[in-house]
Amino acid sequence: MAVLLIAEHNNKELRPFTLNAATAASQIDSDVHAVIIGQNSADAAKQLSELPVVKKVLSVEGAHYENFTAENFAPVIVKLAENYSHIVCSANTFGKNLMPRIAAHLDTSQVSDIIKVISPDTFLRPIYAGNAFATIKSNDAKKCVTIRPTSFDPCESTGGSAPIEKVDASEEFSNTKFIKREEIKSDRPELGTARIVVSGGRGMQSGDNFKLITEIADKLGAAIGASRAAVDAGYISNDHQVGQTGKVVVPDLYIAVGISGAIQHLAGMKESKVIVAINKDGEAPIFSVADYGLEADLFEALPQFMEELNKLNTIQK
């Protein structure tokens, strides 16, 4: 039986992690079908049909799907599930919210946040904030799997031409009502997919001081991250949080500024290719994962860092 991938989108276009989830799905079985549930989401459905790994697209339309409510999505997928061996989506807030609801309806034990497909029934996943890796074999007939997007490369996005099939909508779940979504718009790269991330922690001391980080991020074409402490203190909004219960990032370069490096933060960034730590406390645990550590007062180091960047003839973007 084929694998069913749940596409994440905003009704206009696919969200980028759908491509990473598609890669994981195709490693489970080459026969990948993808379901897209939304309202006026035809453009996103077409985009989905162009992913070469996707063999068939199932499109479900309805006004009650506009805001991706799990209570409305789950019944559709549960019904489709009879034809599939696996249901797959990203382990971001979209998938974390949705997949367990599907798994419980199917009476299946979900495998969350996998970082590797070992075989169609066996997966590798981090536990204890990534301080251990568990190899898990699922004995359920149907498997519900969420994938850590940063552990799988995005699939090719063009060249495919899968047929798009309409599927009937399910009834509306009337006890949950969407009110609003406050998305923080920014011209910077998305945190989850950025090549460079510059993050600030409690050591930044105020929201205003984050401008020191913003400046450098703009110069490097980087996304801005934060530790939980900085978000809790109100220095920066929650969508920037990196860590066990925030986002997991795997950039080529991660610069941690004024972040001590609690294990919960390390869980979200320690797979980065190159890690820089700038902290005035030489004993801070962040230095244990840093390739380059600079023991310095960030309020002196960051302006100097900007000066040094300005001296460079070229900067990779």
Added chain:
Amino acid sequence: MKILVAVKRVIDYNVQIRVKEDGTGVVTDNVKMSTNPPDDNAIEEAVKIKEAGKATEVVAVTVGEEKAQETVRKALAVGADRGIHVKVDGILEPLAVSKILQKIVDKEKPDLVFMGKQAIDDDCNQTGQMLSALLNWPQATFASKIDVKENKLEVTREIDEGLETIEINVPAIVTCDLRLNEPRYASLPNIMKAKKKPIEEIAASDLGVDVSPRLEQLKVEEPPKRKAGIKVANVAELVQKLKNEAKVI
């Protein structure tokens, strides 16, 4: 309104866990255990709602071995009225826990069920959503703000793109984020008082729920270690290394 809060006993968030040499799990002997951090937020929120006069009773429930009862006792010390301990040995999967909680909900008939959004041991992030599926109730996951209204809640959820606000009709499930509130500490007099509060013990086997595992944990291993880095003397050296050695800028 009656609020049921589910709490889990986990290895304390400050402990650097160690993987057992035989690859069967992590070392838990002589390791400090605590309530799963966002479950503390769930208890705090329920107690605050009761203190605001919007709830009549807060019941704390845990599912686990003998010592898991400590988490219920702690909930009682910060304001829960009574406790339930569903006793079961061994590790349960979230699906099994949600089936047990469903039985407790059938019995207790709460209007709201709160719990943490994720347990910091298995990092599954499933139980609340699964329970809400089994009950066919609305779910508000990753809650960072809850407004109690008449027979409904307005909940602000933390999502990857920012914040989302939804309105859910009671009865409902809410899974709590760490930013929902600041859990209080139990005072000594309240810890003493909590010792007198009732905890009902129920054997999981009496609930008629199949809790047999569906997943096999074949191996637990340490993640690959990063090789040690270097300290640089100044910013100029750092930028030079990033440019010419790591070649990332």
